[in-house]
Amino acid sequence: MELVREGRAGPVAVAAAAAQLGRGERTERVAGPASAHGASGRDAVRADLDEVFRRDYRAVVGVAARVLGARDQAEDVAQEVFLSFSRSSVPAGEARGWLCVAAAHTALNLLRSGRRRAAREGTAAAVVDVVGPDVAETVVTIEERRRVRAALARLPRKQAVALVLRHSGLSYADVARRSTCHPRASAPRSGAPSPPCARSWTMRHPTEGVLRRLLDEPAGVADSDRGHVADCSTCLAGLAAAREDAVLVGAALSPAPGPDLGTAAAWHRLSTASAPVWAPARRPRRSSAVLRGPAAAALAVAVVLTGAGTAAASGWLPIFRTERIAPLRLSAQDLVALPDLGAYGELTVTRGPDVHDVPDAAAAAAATHLDVPDVPDLPRGVVGQPTYSVGGQLSATFTFSAERTARAVREAGQPLPPLPTGLQGSAVRLVAGPGVAQTWSSSAGAPALVVGRAVAPAASSSGLAFEVVRDYLLALPGLPADVAAQLRAYAGDGSTLPLPVPSERPTTSSAEVDGRPATVLTTRDRALSAVVWVDDGVVTVVAGSLDDDEVLAVARGLR
């Protein structure tokens, strides 16, 4: 463990660069001289790193593994987190909480970036034989895990972190404290009467938080609440639902099985890794000029290159063909409740996007046959040359199954709507891409601006008219009513691509880019913005840690 602790500050351990993480590679370099890395006192490694590492490494890996579902990725995240910790001034007594929160955030970043999603799912598939002997049960388990993690990736960050930390063994108080919110936000104080309802509090139903606490922290639930729940059919039903949710989420967020953690080997890796080739995550600041986080890149790349925007709502959207884009507001409850299209048929991805880097714009144009947009004027704070990533065409086919639909509807306890003639076995084929993304990095090395362009998604039906399939699917039980209503409200010819937008996070507005209607998304703290529009079957996105005026200026200035 020979990290530098004395005056020769500078050469510090580092994990693999973000890009290398994305490819599953690990690069370790020999530490260079202090001057080569701009050594300063700030970079000195703290003396208690060894002790904290050995004490908390397992916990940190556990948190990350709950998010990512893969032990090797979780270990990468742990390396990254401890590297950041080594440079921080966090008191040793608060290290564990700090590390857990940092691990949750870093893992969520990785999960949401989508860069390793395919690899993660492959890993999940690889553990089939260790999950359980029953293949059908195993498949269901893996599918549930996939859905929970997909929902986790879309949840508001604060809620996602709280969920992960809670399932990592932290108490509600810990979660609230680490998330800088009051415990009642996690699980309301049980039975504590507030002044306005003090007279009638025993008559009220306990909150959902109290029901959840009954499951995992019953000591904190008052006898009066226990008595009420025991005698109240409404509360018992709520408790049963909360228990089922807890079992599902707990199973889905359990760490992926794997060999025993080699703490000593991990410490060796951290202590012998090279100087940073990638800037560690920094605490975000509100100034948009300095906030050039990777989230913008992840958003744009996901939307444009992988077609994640079209697949986001559990596969419902690929049956639309795109001429326009409109925001589809989804609450966290909607995301959790959204049914999987697999319950109604077979969704087969026949061709993946195969995202990879290319050296320049010419190569990108040759690979995609698209006009690679040129950005003549970069926003303030964005400098240098972009990197280019391209993806090929994504193709998927959905084949409707009356049998699966009937089973899903029956399990939901709902009546099955009449099946349109010819729907059984009919297929809808989705094609999206190819696409290209240009990414500019900020001075800190993190992506600051992404300009992406791709052939917009289109769908074709093998049998029935598109409208018949769409209307029947929307009539099935399970889809949240507000989501179905929004989908029905779009153009009847299915030419509008709904862009799933978490209702708690970004605000959306309309604008025009080159005479075409565009949708502008801005996070509520105005740290990230994106504009997306469709022109002649090609969707273009400009996104970055910029404000909405800046992304619109870039969009309107594209050549």
Add this chain to the structure above:
Amino acid sequence: MTAAGTTRAAGAAELVAGLAPAPAVWCSGLRKRYGRHQAVEDVSLEVGRGEVVGLLGPNGAGKTSVIKMLLGLVHADAGEVMLLGRPAADAASRARVGYLPELFRYQPWLSPAEVLALHVRLSGADVPVREQQACLSLVGLEGRGDDRLGGFSKGMQQRLGLAVALVARPELVVLDEPTSALDPLGRVDVRDVVLALKARGVAVLLNSHLIGEVERVCDRAVILDRGRWPRRAPSPSCSVSASSGCT
């Protein structure tokens, strides 16, 4: 409700019915700051029904502040407290709690019998005089019930304080440094009282900085250090680890 829903609800009802009784003391995330001094930071602990738990720590560790926050005598800056299955904000939660404060003082013109009668009346419990006298006997004040407290030593007053804590048939007894003014024989008496309470299923939270005192009577020890998270250790075998835990 469908058959499936009925089954689920029945399962939930079984879950509720199978829950262990609410602990005698449950607190989470207690914090208290006096000016610049962080007296208590993030303390969570639990005392089960009939359990005897020792609260250990050096002087100034925040033990008394924790106890006063549990009992609502000091307002916590943050955290939740439940006593005997009720939120501490509910005054009824303290009706079945006996408390011996660290600093005690009784009106010198009263007699021990009058003090007990006063506290029985305040608690709302129906405790006959004979039982009150038995309580005085239990703490070694037999035959002194009608004497004026002005003539009592500090140790005798502390014995009376113990009787006050026990007289209203509490389900939870909180003893804050109960032997600070007692001679060695008095300490043995307190130990016997605590063991008797334990035998009756009364929960006891015993605050002391004397490890030996705690290890003899407690099921568990919770160690406070400068107001920080307590470390728990089983007792009595914890005596060595508890002492090292304090350092």
